[in-house]
Amino acid sequence: MPTDEREANELLARLAKALGHPARVAIMRLLVRREGCVCGEIVDELPFAQSTVSQHLKQLKEAGLIRGEVDGPRVCYCVEPGAVALLRALVEGL
Amino acid sequence: MPTDEREANELLARLAKALGHPARVAIMRLLVRREGCVCGEIVDELPFAQSTVSQHLKQLKEAGLIRGEVDGPRVCYCVEPGAVALLRALVEGL
DNA sequence: CCCATTCATCGTAAATCGCCGATGAACGAA
DNA sequence: TTCGTTCATCGGCGATTTACGATGAATGGG
Structure with missing residues (x-):
């Protein structure tokens, strides 16, 4: 939790x-x-092409919300520990 | 609070x-x-041009987060009642 | 009735987004 | 080594965002 407001x-x-x-x-x-963790099942759950889902995953990863770990030929994604809590705290602190 | 997940x-x-x-x-x-409510003081608080701030206000208003009421030649903005609570609830429900 | 103030909107330019198909890289299986 | 699978990345397209200055509409003061 940042102390600086900016x-x-x-x-x-x-x-x-x-x-x-x-x-x-x-x-x-x-x-x-x-x-x-989940992998390409995410693609099956969403009505978008694989490349599109991959880009969304990239954005979530770059924001620090999720993490992806390579597991053989596939990649398992999971929520970054503490990320949701941080988000909640920030929204709470509005 | 919507019941439908979508x-x-x-x-x-x-x-x-x-x-x-x-x-x-x-x-x-x-x-x-x-x-x-606040008015053009918002502009003074931000390092952007008046038109830019006005656009940001418009986006917040269209999202239902704030409301603007005309008060003479100026406009007073305030948080839409319940909006922050709704946001918190949605984030909580993640 | 003018004029200044306040704010929204318009027009514009650069950057980013959102989507896709195609390609590339990494891995396991045969 | 040669496939097939899985996923990321590239290239491209139209749409949206973000920023600004300029203009326009509404209001109140003189």
């Missing part, structure tokens, strides 16, 4: 921006629900 | 997208803090 604004903005698309919210919900 | 996703995405810029987070914080 930092808090930028951090919250970064997280919020990452959630600023229904598909990415759906991905987050999916990963929280299974609270473990 | 609706919840779209709503959260809409709110999050509106918060997806540091300036807009700063505006929200400003309005929450004064928990009343």
